[in-house]
Amino acid sequence: MTKLSLFTTAIVALMMAACGSADYSKTASGITYKIVKKGEGPQAKLGQFLKVHYTQKINDSTLGTSQGGIPAFARVDSLGPVYNAAEVFRFLSKGDSVVVVQEVDSLMKQNPTLPPFMKKGDKLYLIFKVVDILDNEQQVQAEQEKEMKGQEGRDQAVLDEYIKKNNIKATKTGKGVYVAVENGGTGITADSGKYVSVKYRGKLLTTGKEFESTMEAGKDPIGFVLGQGQVIQGWDDGLKLFAKGGKGTLYIPGFLAYGMRPGPGGQPNEALIFDIEMVDIADKAPAPQQNPMMQPVDTSAAPQGHSKDDGHNH
Structure with a gap:
């Protein structure tokens, strides 16, 4: 039991x-x-x-x-x-x-x-x-830190056992993410500070149930600056093994996903699997595209008494 x-x-x-x-x-x-x-x-x-x-x-x-x-x-x-x-x-x-x-x-x-x-x-x-x-609060903080370390160990053990049981060939990063590289891609490798565009399919480790995907045709990749905490830690860590065009799978322990917060399956400490495709890598984020319909209106040349906010409808 x-x-x-x-x-x-x-x-x-x-x-x-x-x-x-x-x-x-x-x-x-x-x-x-x-x-x-x-x-x-x-x-x-x-x-x-x-x-x-x-x-x-x-x-x-x-x-x-x-x-x-x-x-x-x-x-x-x-x-x-x-x-x-x-x-x-x-x-x-x-x-x-x-x-x-x-x-x-x-x-x-x-x-x-x-x-x-x-x-x-x-x-x-x-x-x-x-x-x-x-x-006192100092004792509480010390206990919380100790419990967090213990939880990280339990989360990692769950993932280690899964990788071993399923005989998955993957590289384990220093932080604890397993990365199975199908195709490493070409050119520069993703690194902290680079702007990356990624397509993905997310699944729960325990059941294999898919909870989200951008892999389908017509769906845009997600773009973000790597290593800035804009995504879960497991992504910031595991994606560094890929260059542009790279494909593979990330196996992420719970503490490097959503931790104690409820994950996609509604439970804390959920280990997650992500099939990913590194669509692009750039030195910086693209400049935001301005909608031409939102351009400011120049009223300096408008006839007197007919500015855009004078109350008249034309």
Whole structure:
């Protein structure tokens, strides 16, 4: 059984334990919560930060989770009755496993313009475990950096395994992108500061599902300055192996794609595949073409009383 399935099983157990018992606590605003499993650490103090792994659900549907990724960090504050899950934080200790339940009807009283997936009668569940309690923002920053490094390692391992399992012949860059060169192209090689024009077909590594393409006839390539952060890092890195006319495939680990942001498949840390064609390479971006219909009108020679904005229609 995978770590993810183990975590999912634990979530189901937590929800059943919470929903099957009336032993809930309630905040001043009416949020109900239950500490399903009590930890052994000290209780959080105001001003400290909780480090948590969480899953958020609307009824039976998962909205988001940190499992398999980077945990979340939340400040412990003294909140009034604002109907926010953060009201619960100051009652928690390190190691606690918690279920927080909010009624969408109550949320609507605060904000009637909720997302369309929230409807009257729904319940919003936040299921989480307090992994640690940190004293200050400096500790939070250090933990985040450590977690980011760990995530990069996990993302790279996923891609390394895929390349090995599928016996793909590709060059691995120093940053971690795999590049399979079908045709290297001719002339100067793309480099930082060069303006490149690229056609591509993007696919999800896990399923092979195509999510976007400019390879079809009639579609224009995308143009940008390489190495300036105008595209995902995996492109800035992997495209440097191609000259004009070059073709090949980039295999990009999640941290060099969209990282913790949802990728084209809607999930964080998604590894991506791009079939690419290097259409052109130039020293600088082309000058923008000016629309002749948008040229300024010279009114200096217009007859007196008939300038372009005098209110007359002709």
